[in-house]
Amino acid sequence: MSADKTPGGPDLAAGIELNALAEGEMITGHVGKKAVLLARSGGDFHAVGARCTHYGAPLGDGLIVDDTLRCPWHHACFSLRSGEALAAPALDGLACWKTEVVGDRVIVRERAEPGPKRHPARSPSSVVIVGGGAAGEAAAEMLRREGYTGPVTIVSDDAAPPCDRPNLSKDYLAGKAKAAWLPLRGDDFYAQHDITLRLTTEVAAIEPEASRLRLADGETLDYGALLLATGAEPVRLPVPGAELPHVHTLRSQADSEALIAAVEAGARRAVVVGASFIGLEVAASLRERGLEVRVVAPEARPLERVLGETLGDFIRELHESKGVVFHLEERVASITADMVELEGGQRLDADLVVVGIGVRPRTALAEAAGLAVDDGVWVSDTLETSMPGIYAAGDSARWPDPISGERVRIEHWTVAQRQGQRAARNILGAGDARAAVPFFWSQHYDIGINYVGHATHWERIETDGDPAAHDFTARFIAEDRLLAVATIFRDRESLEAEAEMEARQRAGQ
Template sequence: MSEPESIVIAGAGLAGAKAAETLRTEGFGGRITLLGSELLRPYERPPLSKGLLLGTTGPDEPFVHAASWYPDNAVDLRLGAVVTGIDRAARVVHTASGEDVGYDRLLLATGAMPRRPAGAETFAHTFRTREDSDRFHAAIEKNARLVIVGAGWIGMEVAAAARQRGAHVTVVTPDRLPLRKVLGDTVAQVFADLHREHGVEFRFGAHATEILPDRVVLDDGTTLAADAVLVAIGAVPNDALAVEAGLATGDGVHVDALHTTSDPAIFAAGDVAAVDHPLLGARIRVEHWANALDSGPAAARAMLGRGTPWDRLPFFFTDQFDLGMEYAGHVPPGTETRLVVRGDLARREAIVFWLAGDRVAAGMNLNVWDVQDQIQDLIRAGLAGRAVDLARLSDESVPLTELVPGS
């Protein structure tokens, strides 16, 4: 593969910005065009539902680079540039302004968009962009009545921030606990208890049948008064460009372990990419910060013919009230697992492992720090088929470094 002369990146989020940075640090001297649909330069999303919403993060902190970085590094950053189509034969992308941009290599880093129930488009908040965060920050003033439909990571982080700012918060979910599908009952209960202790109210086993500007109606007839409503029921990949261009898709843009799509001149990274993961032996799409941070650079190196197979473990983190957590690993839906707790969940100071048989499949540290490397070593050992001693795994007196099989 000869080195390209022109690379276009469709999507100016974290994955796209870090891809552009990596191209330059790898010595690429050709043209880089970074097309972003938003009017702000690339920024990171975790502060949107954490520090920015709380007011503890400065307004410029989330930006990936200073504004001067793009001209200083000859990156043609075009904001408000919506890509509307791809002509694969001509190697051109079309934009809403009518401008065509040619490429030798194209990176799709178009991210994901929040699911939104029909009929609530004009007044229910979603939470994805800096604009969403700024608008929501203004809505959750002290004593505001906030209803959150959905009890996933975004919903629970916003609930925590809103309560800390004095809003009254009610979370509506059809499940019996928040975050249960990822964490299971035991650990999900920790988060439910945490939020209840801080005044968050839950409506478990409930569906929102009607979302109106000043209230939410549940399927049992209950009406929840609301000054603001957040719909946080997941996201879907922004893969329409790939679908229309005839690339292989299905819950995202299908890429191999080098982030190459079914067209060898087109790559995908970040939330939109469904990667054939060689370590996990499955195709997965991950919507977390670390994935965007790392996969953009990985795709950039692959576009230059210097890629290596993607073997990063899925990783994410959250901060809610006084609980900080990091999670690594992948447990496919329907997998039978057993839980091993190392520490004290009641005190919210513990490491939790999910085991498939006698192998570690995932691990989470709650208010216990500097252990992610050891947790990920245990997961990698488990993926390699190596068992772990369960009694020693739960014993805090045994260093985690001594537990990695074969080490």
């Protein structure tokens, strides 16, 4: 859309008839050259920006839940009353407009002023965040949004600032996204918000009795409250040759850039070890760059453990239709400079190997400090660890999930962001014990799969539609309880499933 083109839909400055919008409905129009969404909720009219601030999705295709507006693509949540971004992956709010009822018409004329500044119930002397990933970055932002004025420091052992990690295996690796799109914030954001970002900085130990961190260079850093957002690290392949320079994992921006460099240096035959989400997204991206790609995995069907048979078969057929060759029910025996040997004896030519066989939580700091650890740092429903004043969020945290009734650790980007936001609010005394419904999306070529909920096991899967027609829903059920829903191009149904799970959570069911 060119900068001087007026968006479509009705001119909301001229107004629309009141009966044109029923309760719970919305319409996208414009005020001057600004696209504006007008919604009716709770008997009131609300007007906000019409595009999601995450990836620009049209919010008119989303869902109204109470006084919130949900993005159809990646489930960001905004307040209809203020435009505030209430839940990630969107971090910025929407523009908010004043509405006025004149006679039998509702009119949108001018921008609303921001709401009053907030004042936290509790203000620790300082907050230190260990980890510059999804949870850590979102927590730092939320501390400032909630009105905290004390020192905020992010300590990250990464050389790159917090980035859009889901893009690393998707559009960026495929060559369709620019490097400039990766940072979550511009260089000046952290200075403007008085957030100290210490990159390439390793924490050697937590000293809880002194409320202090000891850094690898010997420096110490005091904290009033501490958030551990240390994330996870890729599992390494325990076979001869796994440490060769052409064998890669993908977790950081540097990892993705190393893969791109290998392709640009002439790699043409890739073997992806592991039919995980990350492995298959890498396979798709490398195919889009023209490489020959083979996938080696021990299971009989890719992603069956997470998505079931029907979707597993579809994903395999989709990748095969793009030229990917699968070697299933196979394991890698060894790797040489130009070959991957399988346990079954087959040898696959390879000048690039990518290992995507899972991750393990980074819990060494927490364990050494005496925190409760068992496949992740154990946290309460407010994300506080076994030591008061120390919180954990993201891939390294293991938390009580009200949907499944189990203690879980979920390695999803949006889950980590939302936990970081909730941990920040709780550090400031909010006492928020409401876990967000887990959500993730996975991209394979031009097909996106949305998944809400969490199902480690199920008794049955109810399906509707045809994945090959790119129109499909799978509902994972145990004991007549809906645990998760996976959809292909059924954005509204995915949002409705999330809202259903939220309502059930609130009701304690």
